[in-house]
Amino acid sequence: MRRCKRFAGRLVASVLLASGWSAAQQSSGTDERRLLLEQAQVARAEGRHQDALALCRRAALLKSSSSLRRFAAEELATIGRPAEAYNEAQRCIREAASEPPSANHDVVFLGCRTLVHELSAKVALLSFDWGGVVPSGLVVHVNGVTFDAERESAVAPGMLNIEAVQPGRSKATLAVQLAAGEAKTVGIRLEPLGGSRPEARTALASSPKVTRAQRTTPRPRAAAHPGRSWGPLAAGTGGALAIAGGVLLVASESRYRALTSRCAPGQCSVSDSAVADDKRAIQRLDLWGNVGLISGLGLVGGGLAWFALDRPADGMQVSVSLTRIELEKSF
Numbered sequence: 537m538r539r540c541k542r543f544a545g546r547l548v549a550s551v552l553l554a555s556g557w558s559a560a561q562q563s564s565g566t567d568e569r570r571l572l573l574e575q576a577q578v579a580r581a582e583g584r585h586q587d588a589l590a591l592c593r594r595a596a597l598l599k600s601s602s603s604l605r606r607f608a609a610e611e612l613a614t615i616g617r618p619a620e621a622y623n624e625a626q627r628c629i630r631e632a633a634s635e636p637p638s639a640n641h642d643v644v645f646l647g648c649r650t651l652v653h654e655l656s657a658k659v660a661l662l663s664f665d666w667g668g669v670v671p672s673g674l675v676v677h678v679n680g681v682t683f684d685a686e687r688e689s690a691v692a693p694g695m696l697n698i699e700a701v702q703p704g705r706s707k708a709t710l711a712v713q714l715a716a717g718e719a720k721t722v723g724i725r726l727e728p729l730g731g732s733r734p735e736a737r738t739a740l741a742s743s744p745k746v747t748r749a750q751r752t753t754p755r756p757r758a759a760a761h762p763g764r765s766w767g768p769l770a771a772g773t774g775g776a777l778a779i780a781g782g783v784l785l786v787a788s789e790s791r792y793r794a795l796t797s798r799c800a801p802g803q804c805s806v807s808d809s810a811v812a813d814d815k816r817a818i819q820r821l822d823l824w825g826n827v828g829l830i831s832g833l834g835l836v837g838g839g840l841a842w843f844a845l846d847r848p849a850d851g852m853q854v855s856v857s858l859t860r861i862e863l864e865k866s867f
Contacts, residue, residue: 569598576607585614602632602644609651618658622690625651655690660714662696663688665723674702674726688719702726767843774835781828788821 576591589611596604605628612621628648635641662678664685676683677699678691685700693716700708705726714720791814 569595572598573604580611585611589615600631602628602635602648603640605631606644606648606651609648613651613655618655619690619692622652622655622659623684625649625655626687626689657717659690660693660716661688661719662691662712662714663719663721664700665721667723667725671702671705671726674700676700693718698722700724700726704729767839767841769839771836771839771843774832774837774839776832777828777835778832781825781830781832784821784825784828788818788825791821792818 572591572595576588576595579585579588579591589608592604592607592611596608605624609621609624609628612618612624625648629645629652632641632645632648662683664676666674666685670686674685676685678696680697683689683691683698691714693714696712696714698708698710698712706729708724708726710722710724712720712722
């Protein structure tokens, strides 16, 4: 009985001691974080922005928050590192969205949003398309710096040397040029090491065998027939002329009917200048309308004949020109 009581007492004492140590550690971490934040504020006020950034990041290691993210983003922007400041401000927005409401929550959220908007014209945005879920174990470096393979992130404008490595897969390296304010998504597919793509295997299997004679004997070149394009061109031009001539003839007929309806027998004088002008206009329309219609129909017929004759058939080739027609037999 006494042994049980002693064991229970020791157990309670151990629990109390452990809880007290944990509370002491938590209190110590909180005090250290508070001290680091105070030192960071002092460094910022004195213009020592590099020191302020370092102190802020040490405090974030103890416990991160959106307000610390905003502080770091502002310091990065101040010392001329806009791409890092943009990414830090984006992390601030994401953390603020998941934090419980507080007195300065909205102020921090709005400040980070404003900073992202101000920096967007100074940075380039890069993201990747992996063809599905981001591969496990993937490591991406952009200009030697580890890059977030899942999210769009800001980079400094200029030439970007990208390297993507995944265990057991081929390494992808490429270079991309991005300008300030530009956003680009790069598609990358990592293939298994030592494997080949199914498309390549299918293409090799379906390709016909080539003999030695076929490799050494040049293939005959297909005969060119540039004259065949002139036939449709002439026919098209003739069609346009015929349509224009028909339009002129329709206009002439319309003006003639208007003149005859206006000048019934005995109502128009022969010396009337308006009547004389109408007659001359009708004659011109008739002349050019007939010329366009007749020449257009001629060109249509000639173009179709040219197209039909200037073609090879059964070892024979007909060459048509504006002055002669040549018949040549090929062997």
